[in-house]
Amino acid sequence: MGTVISTCQTKLPPHLLDTAHAERMTPERLAARIAAGTVVVPQNILRRDTSHITPPAIGEGCRIKVNVNIGTSASRCDPDFEYQKACAALDNGADAIMDLSTAGDLKSIRASVRSLDTTLGTVPIYEAVRRAGNIADLDADLLFSVIREHCKEGVDFLTLHCGVNLEVLESLRSDPRTMGVVSRGGVFHTALMITTGLENPLWSEFDYLLEILAEYEVTLSLGDGMRPGCHDDATRHAKTVEYLNLGRLAGRSLEAGVQRMIEGPGHIPPDQVGYNVSMMKELSRNAPLYLLGPLVTDIGAGYDHVVGAIGAVMACAHGADFLCMVSPSEHLALPDITDIIEGTRVFALAAHIGDLYRNLPDAKEREMEMGLARSTLDWERQFSCALFPEIARSIHSRDDAEDTCSMCGDLCAIKMLQKVL
Amino acid sequence: MGTVISTCQTKLPPHLLDTAHAERMTPERLAARIAAGTVVVPQNILRRDTSHITPPAIGEGCRIKVNVNIGTSASRCDPDFEYQKACAALDNGADAIMDLSTAGDLKSIRASVRSLDTTLGTVPIYEAVRRAGNIADLDADLLFSVIREHCKEGVDFLTLHCGVNLEVLESLRSDPRTMGVVSRGGVFHTALMITTGLENPLWSEFDYLLEILAEYEVTLSLGDGMRPGCHDDATRHAKTVEYLNLGRLAGRSLEAGVQRMIEGPGHIPPDQVGYNVSMMKELSRNAPLYLLGPLVTDIGAGYDHVVGAIGAVMACAHGADFLCMVSPSEHLALPDITDIIEGTRVFALAAHIGDLYRNLPDAKEREMEMGLARSTLDWERQFSCALFPEIARSIHSRDDAEDTCSMCGDLCAIKMLQKVL
Numbered sequence: 001m002g003t004v005i006s007t008c009q010t011k012l013p014p015h016l017l018d019t020a021h022a023e024r025m026t027p028e029r030l031a032a033r034i035a036a037g038t039v040v041v042p043q044n045i046l047r048r049d050t051s052h053i054t055p056p057a058i059g060e061g062c063r064i065k066v067n068v069n070i071g072t073s074a075s076r077c078d079p080d081f082e083y084q085k086a087c088a089a090l091d092n093g094a095d096a097i098m099d100l101s102t103a104g105d106l107k108s109i110r111a112s113v114r115s116l117d118t119t120l121g122t123v124p125i126y127e128a129v130r131r132a133g134n135i136a137d138l139d140a141d142l143l144f145s146v147i148r149e150h151c152k153e154g155v156d157f158l159t160l161h162c163g164v165n166l167e168v169l170e171s172l173r174s175d176p177r178t179m180g181v182v183s184r185g186g187v188f189h190t191a192l193m194i195t196t197g198l199e200n201p202l203w204s205e206f207d208y209l210l211e212i213l214a215e216y217e218v219t220l221s222l223g224d225g226m227r228p229g230c231h232d233d234a235t236r237h238a239k240t241v242e243y244l245n246l247g248r249l250a251g252r253s254l255e256a257g258v259q260r261m262i263e264g265p266g267h268i269p270p271d272q273v274g275y276n277v278s279m280m281k282e283l284s285r286n287a288p289l290y291l292l293g294p295l296v297t298d299i300g301a302g303y304d305h306v307v308g309a310i311g312a313v314m315a316c317a318h319g320a321d322f323l324c325m326v327s328p329s330e331h332l333a334l335p336d337i338t339d340i341i342e343g344t345r346v347f348a349l350a351a352h353i354g355d356l357y358r359n360l361p362d363a364k365e366r367e368m369e370m371g372l373a374r375s376t377l378d379w380e381r382q383f384s385c386a387l388f389p390e391i392a393r394s395i396h397s398r399d400d401a402e403d404t405c406s407m408c409g410d411l412c413a414i415k416m417l418q419k420v421l
Numbered sequence: 422m423g424t425v426i427s428t429c430q431t432k433l434p435p436h437l438l439d440t441a442h443a444e445r446m447t448p449e450r451l452a453a454r455i456a457a458g459t460v461v462v463p464q465n466i467l468r469r470d471t472s473h474i475t476p477p478a479i480g481e482g483c484r485i486k487v488n489v490n491i492g493t494s495a496s497r498c499d500p501d502f503e504y505q506k507a508c509a510a511l512d513n514g515a516d517a518i519m520d521l522s523t524a525g526d527l528k529s530i531r532a533s534v535r536s537l538d539t540t541l542g543t544v545p546i547y548e549a550v551r552r553a554g555n556i557a558d559l560d561a562d563l564l565f566s567v568i569r570e571h572c573k574e575g576v577d578f579l580t581l582h583c584g585v586n587l588e589v590l591e592s593l594r595s596d597p598r599t600m601g602v603v604s605r606g607g608v609f610h611t612a613l614m615i616t617t618g619l620e621n622p623l624w625s626e627f628d629y630l631l632e633i634l635a636e637y638e639v640t641l642s643l644g645d646g647m648r649p650g651c652h653d654d655a656t657r658h659a660k661t662v663e664y665l666n667l668g669r670l671a672g673r674s675l676e677a678g679v680q681r682m683i684e685g686p687g688h689i690p691p692d693q694v695g696y697n698v699s700m701m702k703e704l705s706r707n708a709p710l711y712l713l714g715p716l717v718t719d720i721g722a723g724y725d726h727v728v729g730a731i732g733a734v735m736a737c738a739h740g741a742d743f744l745c746m747v748s749p750s751e752h753l754a755l756p757d758i759t760d761i762i763e764g765t766r767v768f769a770l771a772a773h774i775g776d777l778y779r780n781l782p783d784a785k786e787r788e789m790e791m792g793l794a795r796s797t798l799d800w801e802r803q804f805s806c807a808l809f810p811e812i813a814r815s816i817h818s819r820d821d822a823e824d825t826c827s828m829c830g831d832l833c834a835i836k837m838l839q840k841v842l
Binding site: 073074075076102103126135178179180181182183184186187188190191194195229230231232233269270271296297298299300301302303306307309310313314317328329330331332333334335336345346349350352353356357366367368370371372374375382385386387388391392394395396398399400401404405406407408409410411413414416417420421 | 494495496497523524547556599600601602603604605607608609611612615616650651652653654690691692717718719720721722723724727728730731734735738749750751752753754755756757766767770771773774777778787788789791792793795796803806807808809812813815816817819820821822825826827828829830831832834835837838841842
């Protein structure tokens with residue numbers, strides 16, 4: 001059990017050599033960071049020999065990665081459409097896909113996404129609740145059995161809301177929030193605790209959970225069940241207790257040789273992003289941090305991809321490692337293909353800006369290259385180092401402006417300066 | 422001369438009472454801040470009795486404002502099109518328009534934008550160079566005469582690159598930059614100094630310039646002629662010398678009773694935004710700060726509006742007051758109407774997030790209101806407090822999901838929690 005972490009304290013397993021290379025990291029350094037729990041490389045052991053991708057490293061010193069959620073809902077259940085969304089995300093810069101489907105043939109939807117040969121995450125409690133039919137009828141056995149099934153299917157990382165315990169529920173009651181609980185996983189566990197009066201089984205039987213995950217080398221994504229739903233709810237007691245819980249569970253996972261990352265909020269006013277992110281990092285001893293947004297304003301509906309990208313860059317400045325894309329239709333509707341494309345692009349942009357904070361050589365060199373390409377008005381070279389070459393080319397070719405662009409035309413500063421000097 | 426500043430040290434001129442009200446500031450406080458030079462309210466004295474707008478306050482404790490540039494170029498000269506772009510900008514959240522036209526009947530283009538009854542800015546050196554025909558033939562008299570004409574036409578604020586002096590040129594030579602000079606105004610003045618060997622007349626005859634501006638109560642926007650054109654050029658000597666120069670000129674303007682703000686870069690790596698903005702604020706004794714972007718990556722061509730919005734929010738955290746919109750077509754082509762709409766929206770969003778850093782009551786209350794609207798699944802209330810109500814409504818109405826949205830359908834966390842509690 002836990003072979004990734006336990007065997008690699010001095011030596012990197014051979015299947016991660018490409019990962020180290022992709023991160024411009026020595027195998028020894030990557031091994032040490034995985035062993036210290038500051039980096040994870042999510043890949044289910046069952047996919048090791050069949051997958052053709054280089055599993056992505058997430059965490060300290062790695063390029064910031066982007067996840068895109070897809071998935072059916074009862075209001076819009078079209079598995080083909082979700083498959084196309086996953087393709088669109090991967091084409092536009094996503095490093096991983098989470099399937100959050102709650103309607104249709106869930107197993108077959110996962111198989112279809114898995115066929116894309118990408119890093120795949122799921123949230124097993126969605127399926128467990130659906131099978132139970134009613135939240136009150138969900139028991140620990142069913143939940144653990146669904147978790148095991150997802151592992152057996154080759155899912156690479158699982159979001160599990162292990163930190164939503166009775167203490168969190170008590171904090172929610174003693175320090176109420178405007179929007180209560182807005183994470184679906186968070187609501188399921190809260191409802192279960194309220195209905196049964198019992199502790200969250202993922203908390204009380206955490207060691208058993210770790211055994212299952214270790215068997216398949218599945219990465220645990222410690223879910224953000226108390227994600228604030230609005231600015232007024234940020235940094236309240238319930239979320240802070242959950243930060244503490246997730247920090248404790250992160251330590252136990254590491255001891256058990258199970259790779260894990262921490263999920264974080266959510267809706268946070270801009271001035272609170274820094275200390276929320278820093279707190280998560282400190283409490284978990286620098287576990288990799290997986291953030292949804294954060295959304296630094298609540299009134300940007302329709303442009304929440306931009307709001308999320310702004311928040312994501314702020315979070316990256318303080319240590320976020322893995323960004324969960326927020327689409328333009330967040331809070332309003334299930335995303336369509338265009339939403340996925342636009343959202344993924346702006347998050348790929350945010351991740352690159354995050355990489356600049358880390359002084360990653362590839363990112364810095366690409367910036368330098370663009371400066372040189374612009375200084376010589378070399379348009380092909382500009383397009384080739386742009387994040388979105390075809391979009392840049394298409395806008396530039398809209399007007400005919402010879403060697404400059406139609407913004408300034410013959411009054412191009414670069415051209416004029418060349419003449420003077 | 423200088424009546425706005427000199428007469429209002431204790432009492433606010435009556436024409437600015439609505440401005441104080443709009444900013445939820447007492448007239449005394451606004452008067453004190455204008456007198457201290459930490460706030461400007463650009464309005465040409467000739468427009469005071471004819472304009473129907475409340476002139477916008479820019480600076481300490483004010484709502485962050487957005488400017489949108491429009492203007493013809495030799496490659497695309499269509500004044501009607503530029504007029505429509507100005508309308509689109511104002512419809513989507515712009516507080517001011519700068520006309521940067523360099524082709525066509527410049528005076529008539531300005532008149533057409535002025536007819537929109539919005540705060541208007543220009544860059545007189547563009548017209549001066551065009552009239553001179555050749556940069557070497559531009560003399561101080563022509564430049565000052567164009568400046569006076571723009572004042573006489575009722576322009577509210579003028580960008581003038583007064584800080585680009587021989588010392589800046591020397592710094593540019595001793596500490597060269599990859600892209601040299603990318604501000605058109607900066608290039609004109611640099612070229613003029615190189616050609617004539619003489620000092621920039623806007624620097625050497627700054628007192629005369631102040632006399633003209635004071636006569637019309639026109640606000641001076643101290644131009645960013647050494648704006649870095651790529652990340653490698655940020656925070657180099659030439660720009661730092663210009664920061665110092667602008668700080669000195671800001672002090673002289675204030676003494677002369679002329680309202681002024683400082684323009685800032687440009688292309689800056691994310692980790693350098695904070696100290697660049699803080700430096701400008703400190704060196705100018707907290708003059709209002711007007712920023713173009715900054716662009717925190719150079720490789721986002723096609724999405725530079727998002728890059729600029731991300732940089733703008735960072736800059737707001739450190740004191741930026743006035744944001745110059747960057748459009749998706751920046752670096753590639755003259756913006757079209759869609760570019761203006763998209764760019765203005767994301768900058769309006771950035772400005773609102775900036776307002777949250779300032780703890781402005783209107784901005785905070787709107788966030789609170791959205792939380793309440795969401796917690797009760799009150800969709801009409803959500804739309805009405807969204808920044809872009811019609812866009813939010815249109816996305817939400819895409820699918821039928823009854824009282825929730827199609828993202829989660831019947832598994833809406835808010836709805837489920839309401840049931841449990």
